Amino acid sequence: MHPSMSRQAIPALLKRTLRYALGHLLVWSMCVSQAQAQTSDDEIRVVAHPDVALQSMSRDTTRAIFAMRQRTWPDGRAIQVFVLPNRDPAHARFAKEQLNVYPHQLQLAWDRMVFSGMGQAPHRVRSLTEMHDKIATTPGALGYLERAYLDDAIQVISVE
């Protein structure tokens, strides 16, 4: 009797303990993921028009394209670069986090292209909403968005 009872009691105790622990883990992990979602909503991601046949780019390539030195995608089509105003906080975060340069360096690079006949300036947009719309509707477009603006109309490009 005794041994069999204890054999049933142990799994029951174990089950109860496990359920308790799992429950707490679930609640805890939900809290954590929610907190992460809150902090990463404004994380900047490089995005492209869905027709762009690339899922990832090196940081060097990304920098060359946003500096307007590389004009075409690997398939030969024109790259359309979109950026926010220099003093927009999202632009500053994009420049620093994704390209590891400062906004004033980018502006100087563009000026040196435009005023020497070596290239063109990027297209300017006024807001992240406009950025989203332009990227979604312009073939060959490349830009950046905060995570909260991501959806199926655009493609995220990971920068490695």
Place this chain on the structure above:
Amino acid sequence: MTRSKSFRWNDGSVATLLCIGVTAFTATKGLANDTLRTAQLHGFLSQALVITDDNDFFGPSSTGAGSAEYTELGLNASLRPYPNVLLAAQVLSRRAGGEGSDAKPTLDYGVVDYQLTSSHDRTLGVQAGRFKNPFGLYNQTRDMAFTRPSILLPQSIYFDRTRSIGLAADGIGVYAEQRVPAGTLRFRSGIGQPQTGSDLEEQLFWGAQASISAAGPSVIAQLLFESDSGKFVAALSAADVNLDIDFSGQPADFGFQPWILSLQYNEDLWSVTGEYALRNQHLHGSAPRTFDATGESWYLQYERRLTPEWSWLLRYDSLVNDRQDRSGRQYERSGLGPGYSQFADDITTGVQWMPTANLMLAAEYHYIDGTGWLPTRDNANPWEASKHWNMLLLQLSLRF
């Protein structure tokens, strides 16, 4: 063809080439909407007030309230008829003292640019037409105030008084870009007819009557390394310019071979830039006086970005026309002019304020020992120029 109208001030070849280019592209493409959508227009305007105590710089700056004869106005257009083809041209109207007619618009550059390769690690392109010479860190956009750290570029290297000699050339240029482990290598080179403006005739040969023309194509090349984040930039530039000089029927050859080493370090809030140049100049043939001298130019510059709107600059800039005669003593002894016209040491400090992205106000002060880069057109008699002089510049610049 409004384009061809804006080029009428220039003699033909480049404008013709561009027109043929534009016509050919527009004919084959029927100037499709796609091409028009790639059109961009940009421009800039700068107006300065120059105030000096003794010598005149860019107009009568030492009298009255100073000189307002330093004006720069540029307008450029670009098109991409194909993804790997760029058409770009800029018209520049610039006055820096001299006659009002100097402000007559000229074609600053006009190129057909074709990229043969553009991949993730390599770019190779050619430019045909009038291209800006890649010379030092600032030459290609030297007239656009927003790309300059100060109102005047360091005159020892970016001398304004004989600026046309190194400004641009009519010919063919190539550029290549190669990613390397720590950054990017960029090579640019060009061969073409150099520009010969009236500044050279006034400035180069002590006011002697001379007519100047290009003796043949000039060659220029630059190799530049930029680290990944743009923190570190290093460049070596070299050029070979040869001109035919006619001193009232007496032919002579003038040659100019400069080398420039450029180094720059950039942090978020500050930059340090230094450039060092050796400039060989020679005049051979039936000239009133022949010479073969190597000049030395260098500057060290510190820029501090105080806020996103305000920046401050401090610079020491030094020019010597002849390394064998640094003080100009031999030059003076030969009776050619004062020794202090053969060098210039310039201590500059200035501020730039950009309340918006398209407006800049700048002020700077120069304390100068020597008249080595003082324009002759502003100071006809070199003996009357003061050795020590001070200059204050104020400038308003707009862009779009």
